[in-house]
Amino acid sequence: MKKTFYSNGKLLITGEYVVLDSAIALALPTKMGQNLIVENGSDKKIVWKSYDFDGSIWFDDTILFSDITTKKSFENNSVKTTLVEILHESYKLNSDFITKSKGYIISTNLTFPKFWGLGTSSTLINNIASWLQIDAYTLLKNAFGGSGYDIACAQNDSAIIYQLVNEKPIIKPIHFNPTFKENIYFVYLNKKQNSKTAIANYRNKKGNIAKAILAINEITEALINTTELNEFAKQIEKHEVLLSEILEMQTVKEVLFPDFDGTIKSLGAWGGDFVMVVSRNNPIDYFVAKGYDVVVSYEKMIL
Known part of the structure; x- marks a missing residue:
């Protein structure tokens, strides 16, 4: 059975850096983002392909379930190491996707160029969290850190006011449509x-x-x-x-x-x-x- 998830990209308009210290920030989701397609696989492994906006493959590898559970690092493959780290943190939050599965075939598709910095990582984390029904903010915090405004943009289809209060995200969707x-x-x-x-x-x-x-x-x-x-x-x-x-x-x-x-x-x-x-x-x-x-x-x- 095929499952598809999608998350918006992001731009932080105000509050860069200081949003980490509870400043009130304005953030805007972008029309471009990333999807995640999950299908059943086999052999206790994930066959993973990541496509850039033009259809070119920028990551193509196989990840064993044992790589995820042991948080294996790969000296000459930083992308694979990072992906395994995200999946390991996901496993700690919900182990069922490993313990109750035979394997997966997964693909991701960006609708913006990967190098643009609109949220390749945050859209992936939010999509994985949606797939595994875990909290995306917790997954982000455990895997990378950061304020989490990018997760809020991934999940909202309008401008947002974002603030961290006692390290918890407060998100307020707003209407923001400048006449200019x-x-x-x-x-x-x-x-x-x-x-x-x-x-x-x-x-x-x-x-x-x-x-x-x-x-x-x-x-x-x-x-x-x-x-x-x-x-x-x-x-x-x-x-x-x-x-x-x-x-x-x-x-x-x-x-x-x-x-x-x-x-x-x-x-x-x-x-x-x-x-x-x-x-x-x-x-x-x-x-x-x-x-x-x-x-x-x-x-x-x-x-």
């Missing part, structure tokens, strides 16, 4: 960032951030409620300055696009993946001339 969304774009920087490394760097530098968190919360509230493009851009710039001070890093606009006529905001780990661009004029030519040819409109990106 034709002025919002997402540009891929082609620099994959390691989230674990970025979070560790933040932990080392953050100091006393209580005031900054209050300011970020106010910015999140303002962005949700404003109907003016200028006000939206102003709040985005305030957010960038605050995080720049906390992280002791220059903003992405200062580093890469100082001559750009508009506002640019980092999304997620600073220095990689996507940035959000707010511009009165279509900015595609500017970014292509700079060597950044993946420029996605709000309409095409956001669910």
Whole structure:
């Protein structure tokens, strides 16, 4: 019997890093995501194939049930090691999928390019959690850590307000449909960032951030409620300055696009993946001339 599961990708618009310390964040699920197809197999093993958005196979391997139960690592295969780790943590939460099965044939299919950083891991974790009927936030925490906002995006089909209160996720779906969304774009920087490394760097530098968190919360509230493009851009710039001070890093606009006529905001780990661009004029030519040819409109990106 074939079972199919699907999860949305994600973009964190406000609260990167500080969401780990209970800041109120705005997150948006994307129109692109990943599915998981599970069929019955044999021989106490999982035959696994992962497809990129263009149909190419980026992972193709066999995982023995014994690899999962013992949490075996594979020195020359980091993808397989990570997948086994996720499945091992899943096994600890619900062992039935190993103890009561003969085997599986599993495939995953991304609808965005794997390197875009829209949630290859989080969509996989949420799909596995749905399949095995375990809590996705617990699985994420045990396997990788992180705030969990990406799991909330995977599970929701609208914008969300996300906050960690006593390490528990509080999710509030909201209506977020800016009247000026034709002025919002997402540009891929082609620099994959390691989230674990970025979070560790933040932990080392953050100091006393209580005031900054209050300011970020106010910015999140303002962005949700404003109907003016200028006000939206102003709040985005305030957010960038605050995080720049906390992280002791220059903003992405200062580093890469100082001559750009508009506002640019980092999304997620600073220095990689996507940035959000707010511009009165279509900015595609500017970014292509700079060597950044993946420029996605709000309409095409956001669910």
